Amino acid sequence: MNVTLLTVGDNVVDRYLQLGVLYPGGNAVNVAVHGRRCGAGAAYIGTVGTDVAGRAVLDALVAEGVDTSLLRVVEGPNAYADVRVVDGNRVFEHGDPGVSRFRLTPADFAAVAAATIVHTGECSMVEDQLADLSAAAPRLSFDFSERPDDYIDTYAPLVDIAIRSLPSATVEEAEREARRIHALGPELVAVTMGAGGAVGLRGEQVVHAPAPATAVVDTLGAGDAFIGRLLTGLIDDAPLDTLLGAATAYASSSCASFGAFGHETSLEQSTAPLNPIHKGVDLS
Structure with missing residues (x-):
């Protein structure tokens, strides 16, 4: 596979305790999967545990055609987050990062340099490696989510593509924030x-893409779906208005089902005996 979109960092299983199920997720994983679904050659660098949760994440990535050749399997529990859905909106409760923190290797940085776009974000715990990622990546994308201004001010100068979440903002407020970050x-x-x-x-061009009307079941992962589609459009050098509209529509469609991208597993299975987890598979 020619890797055009490489994501680096977090993975998690989102545990819906009310429903008795879990789904694989995490910003870097979600962006890789949605990028792959939208046509990018996607690869993921991160760490999964040796429990059922780790298997769920790895199996989903392989099933979705994401290159996992640089993924690590580390003895211990995978990251998880407990989620409630209230009126269609996901609410995160207790969570634990498990074994997900890691250091990038020379092989990782070689893959970073060879990709078209590299993506990471505020949940990936790689801030202390971000300057090195910035130096190696042809174009670096970063999800700032809802982090405060001082966090953005520190790390935005290191990235080429910045994504920010302001769920209650007006178009005018969002434009002001976009100009502030762009500067x-x-x-x-x-x-x-x-x-x-x-x-x-982008440059002097500002575009607003309204969200289409959608029957919302679960908003979890919608922002990551937006990023995956946005970055795929950038790889294809689509005009800003085209790619923003496509990304917004794609993100809205992702709200029609539970989980970030499917692959439901029963929580009861998490207590089942576990065979040795398989290693990453190079799907190139």
């Missing part, structure tokens, strides 16, 4: 506004 250095800034759609800024 810090990123060439492209996208600000998502939940049901309000998204604002994108």
